[in-house]
Amino acid sequence: MSINTYYTLGKSGLRVSRLALGTMTFGTEWGWGADEETARQLFNTYTEAGGNFIDTADLYTNGTSESWLGKFIYERNLRDRTVIATKFTYNAEPGNPNAGGNGRKNILRAVEGSLKRLGTDYIDLYILHTWDTITPAEEVMRTLNDLVRSGKVRHVGLSDTPAWYAARSQTLAEWRGYEPISTLQLEYSLVERNIEREFIDLGQALGMGVMVWSPLASGLLSGKYKPSEGGSTGEGRLETVKGVSNPAFQKFSDRNWKIVAELEKVAQELDRSMAQVAVNWTANRPGIASVIIGATRLSQLEDNLKALDFTIPAELCDRLESVSRPEAQFPYSFFGDEIQGMIHGGVAVGQQPIGYAPERSIQSTGAGVA
Template structure:
């Protein structure tokens, strides 16, 4: 399935590619990433393959990511074709508590900065980047709705929040007639499956398609690490940031190495790259609307965009499922078939269909644009 096959995001009418281009690598300010010419090549490769969904944030590479996206979009006259996602929450002004967080003051400040850097008068999808633990959902949803009504934002979403907070936010939107949340942007991969406990059922129930970040587990599943060859080190973010306090980069565990080893075996049997298999598995799980793929080299992105061109046979998919399965935890252990059978008289209970896809597929006339 090529990138120029689009699906609606959540219950919205916004049509997006199943693979989104992650632009956190656009810029070298963080010690890794792509320079401007390489970033332009990545952008053009994705667009020419039919993709239309670009993801960034106001503080990615200190604002360079947004600047370059705006520049690349303008160079090719694509503003009405592409769907631009950006995010707010993080603080770039130490000592100023209101230059970050999710309060109304910062949201209104942040959106103006993003609009300026992106060189546009509207943002297609505006997302709260990370829960700040203090701002009420009422304030967030009212402010986001105000931005939609003002024409500065088209759709809204949340990233990296508790499930209860996302549920409350969506319920408030339904109750008050605010713009509803179209998406939840969350980490998900073979090695990080915790969103299956709460967020996947939440998104399916309340109409929020999950946008996946880090489907390759910050590079762990990319093919840089191959246990069969004794390759337990690689080049990239994981090795650079393995000693940081960011939990997203703490991936070197015994469990994860077992998953990498099985992924390597499955990829060999399919004659596909490890990255393609990892992205394919993630994209075809229940509730997943789009998967963000990023790269620092054109060859990496060219490989990733082919991740949906094949199906993983059930037997191989079952092996990946088994090696990466979550350990039962309370209260989720009470929702397993054994206990549920005691509730429903031993009768099977219908499950929601696998995959978060509407019946209608919108396919572009051509794979790329000039």
């Protein structure tokens, strides 16, 4: 599988690379990004390798990420070849609650800003960045549909929402004839596997391609942070953000150090970098449509772009899976073999003939089968 093999996203006809390029590091405003020349090199290297899927947001580096991305696309005349994903939600004017959130007023404000900074008249994939806890799904979906009808947006997505909200939004789209949600953008990596409880099934059942962020857990899975030194490196994002309360940056824990240690051993056995193995593992998990890779240096991107060039043997995959397996939690703990055996009378149910392609099948229960 190489970067210039393209797949359709969700149930849409939009062709995207399995590895997307994240541009949250385009700009130095946040203290852990890249300067303009480095960002340009990252963009040029990714697109020259055949990548076509680039993720940004109006939030990132106070708008610099979108502005530079628009500039780099223009310099290389790549607008038609590039799939631009950008996002709205975060507030742009302190004190004005309607300059943020997912209400119609803010979405219509935000889209104009993104179009301007990106220097384009349409966005390929417009994504709600984070659930604001209050705006009804009806309002979000109606507004996104209006943007598609106006020609300013081609496809739509959701990021960082509860599963029930995404399910309701997609069902509304289906029943009201709105533009369906093509992607769910969520955090996923060896150390953050909670989306396996619900979102993977959700994406597959309702046709939303899961594109995942922070596959290296903000750099932790590159192996640069050492538990013996309390995670200190003297450099790198997780060093810079120490003390910040953003939950995405809380990566130093005994559980995670065990995962890092196993990853290091597996990477040595494969003679690959830890980052490549971590991205490869993430990309090849069930139901993952695309992985967004990020970098602050060209050498990092060059490393990560090789992540799909090899196969992790099943035995090594199993070791990574078992060290990082999330704890069972209710109600998901009720959907396993034992309880299902009680439901299905110990009979294997749901085995469909080859070619039947149901949206979801019930797996063999095991328990009680003669």
